[in-house]
Amino acid sequence: MAKALAKKTAADNEKALQNLRYGMVISSALYVLLRLILSPHKFPPAFWPSVIYLLTAIPTVFLYRYLHSVGTPKRDASGILISSGDDLNQSGLLDTCWDVIYVTWGCQVGSSLFGEWFWWLYLSIPVFGGYKVYTSFISPMMGLRQGQPAAAAEAADPTTAPGGADATSKRQAKIQKRNEKIQAQQAKSGRR
Structure with missing residues (x-):
């Protein structure tokens, strides 16, 4: 089964x-x-669009x-699979690599179709990177997790799950209800 998974990954x-x-x-x-088609009178293209294209082509x-080096399957001389390489569909760093490549392609084609302003979309990469760094590293280190008061309240109440749903089973709920009934009856009989 592991060999089948390795072959599929490869x-x-x-x-x-x-x-x-x-x-x-x-x-x-x-x-x-x-x-060339949309602005034939501007050949060769202007300096700054060419510089931006080359600067975005480098990453x-x-x-x-990088993706080629980590994802290329290794085979021996007879063609037998030695290593399938890292799964390129993983989340995390590899997923971010794909996102950067897709945004770059979109900006390249979009800028040639719609104009140079389309390159501003490329700023979504560092903005998203900053957001991920903040939410993954900075805010947990500073104790600024989102929804922290709600998390503290849920941790204090053992009958609720982290999502806020009731974590007790039906049997536990029945037992708890019966105990509350008994306590209420005892409180009533104690008042008489």
């Missing part, structure tokens, strides 16, 4: 890396072709090489 990685190569070629070709190439 096949998925090979397909993802092939799509990544196609995507890089297609987005770059679309950038150049759309620039894309770097991330491509």
